[in-house]
Each structure stands twice: as structure tokens, then as C-alpha cells.
Amino acid sequence: RTDEAEVVVFCVPSYACQRRTTLENHNTILTDALSLLAENAELSDQEGRGVAFRRAAAVLKALPRAVTGVTQLRGLPCLGEHSLRVIKDILETGASAEVESTKQSERYKALKVLTGVFGVGPKTAERWIRERIHTLQQLQDSGHTLNRAQQAGLQHYDDLNQPVAKAEADAIAEVVERAVVSVSPGAQVTLTGGFRRGKPTGHDVDFLITHPEEGREDGLMSKVVSWLESQGFLLYQKTTRNSYLESKDGPARPASNMDRFERCFSIFKLHEDEGRGTGHPGTPTGNTAAANTGSLGDSDSRSQIRGGEQRLLVSGEDGGPEETKPAGHRPWRAVRVDLVVSPISQFAFALLGWTGSKLFERELRRWAGHEKSMSLSSHALYDNKQSRYLRATSEQEIFAHLGLEFVPPSERNA
Ligand code: TTP
Numbered sequence: 001r002t003d004e005a006e007v008v009v010f011c012v013p014s015y016a017c018q019r020r021t022t023l024e025n026h027n028t029i030l031t032d033a034l035s036l037l038a039e040n041a042e043l044s045d046q047e048g049r050g051v052a053f054r055r056a057a058a059v060l061k062a063l064p065r066a067v068t069g070v071t072q073l074r075g076l077p078c079l080g081e082h083s084l085r086v087i088k089d090i091l092e093t094g095a096s097a098e099v100e101s102t103k104q105s106e107r108y109k110a111l112k113v114l115t116g117v118f119g120v121g122p123k124t125a126e127r128w129i130r131e132r133i134h135t136l137q138q139l140q141d142s143g144h145t146l147n148r149a150q151q152a153g154l155q156h157y158d159d160l161n162q163p164v165a166k167a168e169a170d171a172i173a174e175v176v177e178r179a180v181v182s183v184s185p186g187a188q189v190t191l192t193g194g195f196r197r198g199k200p201t202g203h204d205v206d207f208l209i210t211h212p213e214e215g216r217e218d219g220l221m222s223k224v225v226s227w228l229e230s231q232g233f234l235l236y237q238k239t240t241r242n243s244y245l246e247s248k249d250g251p252a253r254p255a256s257n258m259d260r261f262e263r264c265f266s267i268f269k270l271h272e273d274e275g276r277g278t279g280h281p282g283t284p285t286g287n288t289a290a291a292n293t294g295s296l297g298d299s300d301s302r303s304q305i306r307g308g309e310q311r312l313l314v315s316g317e318d319g320g321p322e323e324t325k326p327a328g329h330r331p332w333r334a335v336r337v338d339l340v341v342s343p344i345s346q347f348a349f350a351l352l353g354w355t356g357s358k359l360f361e362r363e364l365r366r367w368a369g370h371e372k373s374m375s376l377s378s379h380a381l382y383d384n385k386q387s388r389y390l391r392a393t394s395e396q397e398i399f400a401h402l403g404l405e406f407v408p409p410s411e412r413n414a
């Protein structure tokens with residue numbers, strides 16, 4: 001076996017968007033370790049280190065079988081000194097001391113718990129940790145004023161940290177479709193994000209909404225949200241309007257993955273029987289989302305919900321009537337849902353941009369910029385040499401413009 005392993009040398013192209021990465025990962029032990037270091041770096045405001053670990057993990061995800069020795073990795077791209085050391089430690093001793101100590105560290109554990117609250121990003125978590133707030137109980141006891149998102153995040157902490165199953169995503173898709181068709185019969189809804197890539201679970205459910213007639217998507221989001229709210233489907237929502245046209249720095253900003261579509265970050269109330277029975281209506285409950293009072297100025301609102309091993313109890317005073325029955329059976333659960341509205345002219349770019357994975361997207365933009373002198377965003381593709389936008393009505397056309405072989409969504413799991 002060892003002899004055989006010695007002769008197996010892997011070879012992969014250096015950009016993740018040149019590779020086909022399915023969900024079949026033969027190196028989960030190694031990629032979990034590198035992903036944890038990536039996550040720790042990202043939570044610690046070390047984006048560069050985070051990307052380096054993510055790229056290293058992605059290379060291992062693309063390998064056709066398990067790595068058994070470091071000699072097999074010679075010549076592989078994106079494996080820096082640090083990542084190689086971690087891989088070597090695991091292959092030779094079964095574990096990486098750095099990964100294990102990170103995992104056990106109070107700081108990492110606190111960052112995970114706090115950023116596990118929807119509406120709490122790394123910067124806010126960091127600030128709280130400096131004030132010795134490490135747990136949700138300590139957060140509640142601290143008397144800090146939480147913004148509306150964070151209050152909802154705390155209230156639904158357990159639900160939102162429990163992975164969303166595909167069947168639940170499908171049930172929510174039915175509701176979103178009903179909402180969209182009710183307010184604009186010709187409009188179309190597409191499931192994006194991890195579920196479009198074939199993942200069996202996700203941390204949220206992502207949808208892209210468009211209308212085949214340009215301009216008819218205008219005003220769609222607020223109507224959809226009102227419909228959902230009136231039917232009692234929303235526990236929380238925050239809608240951000242489209243800022244694409246009024247922006248000064250041009251449509252394609254390759255360095256950023258934030259786009260400027262009209263979007264809605266929401267928390268759905270998913271009923272147990274929703275989408276299962278036939279002809280089941282939207283179950284109006286009267287429990288509509290709280291009034292949109294705006295946040296208390298925390299700009300750090302990117303949520304970082306991850307399956308947490310630390311399941312703290314948040315029930316009690318702030319939990320609302322449902323949360324006061326700790327283990328009692330509730331006929332619904334809270335699910336994070338992202339809605340995005342795109343004009344049809346930008347749909348292909350939006351679809352590509354919202355399908356992910358995040359690393360695949362980042363690598364597409366890096367490829368476009370560094371190898372093709374183009375700027376790719378979720379809105380458009382700009383050719384810097386020709387000084388013009390390149391149109392596309394499908395993802396296939398965008399890959400072709402970029403000089404890349406088409407990679408289907410199920411193979412974008414870098
Ligand atoms: P996510 O929903 O964060 O990730 P995911 O669906 O791949 O994974 P999970 O199963 O954990 O939910 O983001 C989906 C895609 O949306 C991702 O490729 C990046 C893109 N995106 C943007 O384009 N702009 C944004 O502002 C955000 C938050 C995401």
C-alpha cells in the first residue's frame with residue numbers, strides 16, 4: 001500500500017474555477033482541519049490567512065482519492081508551508097496540535113458561540129469577548145442593547161444553528177413561489193446557494209427572483225415581503241434596496257463579494273406540515289414579524305451561523321411565549337432565508353454569483369482579473385482590454401467569455 005501511495009502524485013489546476021469539485025470529498029479529515037483554521041482566521045480579522053487555508057482545503061477536496069503521504073502533494077498549487085505542516089502532522093500523527101488547541105481555545109469557542117447569533121459578525125463578537133462575554137448567558141446578563149437582527153438571532157438561536165434539510169428548503173421554495181406568483185404572475189424563482197450545488201443541508205435557503213420582462217422586477221421585493229408577512233411566514237426581515245444604479249464605482253467590483261441587488265435577509269417560520277400535504281394553505285397565525293424599526297447601528301450584520309457543538313439555552317424572559325416551553329413540541333421551526341431580486345438582463349451573473357461556493361466565486365473573480373483582465377461581479381462582466389461589458393444570458397456564456405470550461409453547479413463545491 002505504501003509503495004503504491006508513493007507513486008500516486010496528484011495534479012490539479014491552480015484556480016478552483018478550473019476544477020470540478022463535487023460533494024464527494026476523499027480527504028475530509030484534512031479539509032475539516034484546514035477549514036477550521038480558515039474559519040478561525042476569518043473570525044480574527046485575518047482574511048488573507050483565511051483565504052490561504054480555504055484554497056489549500058479546496059485543492060484537497062478536488063483530489064480523486066485520499067492522500068496518504070505528503071510526497072503525493074508535490075507540485076500541487078495553493079499548499080503553503082503552513083497548510084503543508086498541518087497536513088503532515090495529521091498524516092503522520094493523526095492530529096494537528098495547532099488545530100486541536102485552536103478548537104479547545106476559549107477565544108475560538110466564544111467566537112463560534114457569539115457569531116452563531118444571527119446579526120453578530122466577527123467584529124461585534126471580538127468586542128464582546130474583550131468585555132469577557134463568552135457565552136449567550138453572559139451576553140444576556142451584560143445588558144448590551146441588541147439590534148433587531150440580534151434579538152431575533154438570540155430568540156431563534158437553536159433553530160438557526162440546526163442545519164436546514166433539503167426537504168425543508170423545498171417546502172420554503174413552495175411558499176416563496178406562491179408569494180411571488182401571487183404578486184407578479186410572470187415572475188420566476190430559482191433556488192440558489194448550496195442547495196443548487198446539490199448539498200443535502202445548508203445554513204440557510206437562498207432564492208433569486210426575476211421577471212422575464214426587464215423592469216417588471218421593480219418593486220417586486222416589497223410586494224413579496226408584504227405577502228409573506230401578511231400570511232405569517234416571517235419572524236424577521238430586513239430588506240435592502242438596490243444600490244447598483246446609483247453607485248459611483250461602476251458595476252463590477254472584483255474585490256468585493258457584496259453585490260447591490262435588492263435583497264431580503266429573513267427568518268422564516270416554517271410549519272411542520274408546510275409543503276408536505278397537498279393544498280395546505282399558508283397557515284396564517286397572526287404572529288407576523290415585529291415592526292421594522294431599523295437596527296441600532298451595528299453595521300456588522302453579516303450572520304455567521306454554523307452548526308455549533310455548543311448548544312446553549314437561550315429560553316426565558318426574552319424568548320417569547322414559544323421559547324418558554326424548553327423541550328416542548330413546537331409545530332414550526334425558524335429558518336434563515338435570503339431573497340434576492342435581479343433584473344433579467346443581469347440574471348445569469350446573479351445566478352452564477354449566488355450559487356457559490358464562496359471560494360469558487362472568489363476564484364472566478366480572481367481568474368477574470370488576473371488571467372483575463374476582466375472584472376466579474378454578480379451584475380456584469382467587464383472586459384478591460386476591449387473597454388466594454390460582455391453580455392450573457394446563461395452561465396454557460398459567462399464561462400465561455402472567461403475562457404473556462406463550463407462547471408455545473410454540482411461541481412462548484414470548492
Ligand atoms: P451562503 O448562503 O452564505 O452560502 P451557501 O449557500 O453556499 O452555503 P450554506 O449551505 O451554508 O448556506 O451564500 C450563497 C452565495 O451567495 C455565495 O456564493 C455567496 C453569495 N453571496 C453574495 O453574492 N453576496 C452576498 O452578500 C452574500 C452574503 C452571499
Ligand code: MN
Pocket residue numbers: 022024025026061062063064065
Ligand atoms: Mn472527488
Ligand code: MN
Pocket residue numbers: 193194195202203204205206
Ligand atoms: Mn446558503
Ligand code: MN
Pocket residue numbers: 193204205206338
Ligand atoms: Mn445565504
